[in-house]
Amino acid sequence: MKTKYGHLTYCSNIHPGESWSDHFSHLQKNLPLVRADLSPDAPMGIGLRLANEASLELIKPEIITEFQTWLEREGFYVFLINGFPYGSFHKTAVKENVYKPDWATKERLDYTLRLFSILSQLLPAGIEGGVSTPPISYQFFDATDSDRKQRIAVATKHIINVLFHLIQIEKDSGKTLHLDLEPEPDGILGNVELWVQWFLDVFLPLVIPEIQTKWGLTKEVAEHTVRNHIRICLDVCHSAVSFEDNQTIVKLLKKNSIQVGRIQISSALKVVFSEQPKETMDFLVSFDEPTYLHQVVIRSDDGKLQSYPDLSQALQRGGKPFEEWRIHFHVPVFLDSYGLVSSTQKELVELLNLHKEFSITNSLEVETYTWGVLPKELQIPMAESIIRELQWVKKILESERSFGVTR
Template sequence: MKTKFGHLTYCTNIHPGESWVDHFRELQTHLPLVKKEISPDKPMGIGLRLSNEASLTLIKENNLLEFQNWLKKESLYVIAINGFPFGGFHSEVVKEDVYKPDWSDKRRIEYTLRLFSILKVLLPANEEGGVSTPPLSYFYFDTNENDRTTRRKNSTKYIIKTLVALIRIHNDTGKTLHLDIEPEPDGLLGDFKDWVTWYTSDLLPNAIPSLMDAFGYNFQLAEELTRKHIRLCLDVCHLAVTFEVNPNLISELRRLRIQVGRVQVSSALKVKFPENVEGVLQSLKPFDEKKYLHQVVVITNKGEKKFYRDLNLAIEKGAEAFEEWRIHYHVPIFLESYETFLSTQEELKMILAEQKRERFSQILEVETYTWNVLPQNLQLPIGKSIVRELQWLISFLDSNSQI
């Protein structure tokens, strides 16, 4: 729903269904119930997740019209699309396949432009909307820096082609659409620092002359439009895992004039190590599940930072002396602790407090999809779980609390 803090929504990647028929059935089941609890008297926005397969079906005119009519009937609207997982997000094993195809593959730009073609139809008048996307690629797809550099250059070329398409859409329709690139641990843009370096050293120097050639823009306008249409997807869980959520983050974004397409409202697992290290490691083993990557960033008792591709690899190094772990696990945001473990709710509150002080993004999208970490007595059906997350977000934004 639209509030003074921005559009509050959640990402439908929690609902299964790789085909449009299956996913639409899930939306019809859950969205009206969520809206009734969260926004009974006003339209409610959704962050739509579409697989490649689903997008190929939905873009057909009759299907898109049917969906539009259903959204209108239920007083719902689409404000954003999650274009990170190309397909198989609910497969038995996802892991690094979530990055495939990456931005060096033309299938990624074809899929992304299809999502924008859908969004430009569904987006309400006088609103901006974005499609989120991976941090170019996965770092470990390549084994040497030369290959990574080549992949990065090819990915940037496709990003610039997408930028050109978004400007053409704006020129034709007046709608502002933006690509929201999402840093993630072990992505080719693995953290905020990597993202900024790429944006300032790769994207802008190549995008600006491309727009000057394609449209005849001067340097200033070409830069302005690049910044307008290529934005940061600020996933709070991801930046908390890399220890980058701090009071200076938003001021640094303002200094660099980087726009935030959306804030993905999310928490990670935080582990503080007492003397009983082995006991903590044993308690972590149930979290080592096979579906998703759970990258770990560790601070040792000497203050050093270490990175592990997945939780099992970090657990194997259990003899080392640790101070704190951050684990890529999208845990429910309404709790600050999970029995013996903490969440990064404190870091999430810090970002939300900045949003309250000075709205730096138009979209706040809850992205929780790991529910099995909850104690049994706190587990609810998925619809009620989503409502609880959104209610916590609304309550925090409406409160007078500051960090």
């Protein structure tokens, strides 16, 4: 839905299924209920998650026409696509496989190009659209620095291919589409600073001369074109897990003229080991589930950071007094605590307040996808869950001074 601070939606990766019929059935069931509650008198935007299998179906003219007819009839529009998870994302062990195929593969390139072809047909005139994607790859896929450099080199060339495709789409249709690379702990671009370093030191120097040659543009116009189509996806859960400071992030992006394709509105788990350390550890075991990666970053009382690829490894280590743990677990944003542990809701509210001040992006997407693996007492019906999340975000955006609410 359109708000004073941009288009607000939720990411449909909350819904299970890999085929287009799976995806569409969940949208038909839940979206009208959400719109009736939150945007009954105006069209509502969709953050569409498309698995590779679903994209192969939706790209067919008769299928996409049927979807377009439904969107128009029901009052919806698609302006974002989540292109991070390529395959299965629910009810199976995903873990580090969420990065596969990565950007060093033709499969990832072809999938992403297909998503942009779909988005270019669905996107209404006058609105920019983006596809989110992994931060190149998972850092533990490579045994040596040499292997990682080679992977980055191949991946960067593939991303350049996507960029050329987006430039051509804009020339042909007038629609601006952008690829939103999403930093995530243990990704090759694991945080915002690493993303900016890659963009400035690797991507821009390589691609600007190619654009100048291919399209006959000046260096300044070529650089502006790159920055318009290659953007960062700012997932607030991920930055909170890495203990990144929100004000520092915003200053870094502003200083280097990095465009934010979207803010993914999300919260991580936060654990402060002060009282009841044993009871807290026992409670955390209920979040150690086999589906998703739950990277953990621990800050000791002297400020040093230590990271673990998954919660199970951190649990084996155990908690110590005065430590703070941040756990990659997309918990509901409307809550700030879960019994003995809390969330990074405070950090999320801070980022939303900065967005209200600096207009970081025009695309806001709630990404809470872990409903199915949350402890049972935290689960409620899907449509009700989505509405509750979006209502909370609207309240934060509309309030003059926001500190977060828990009900």
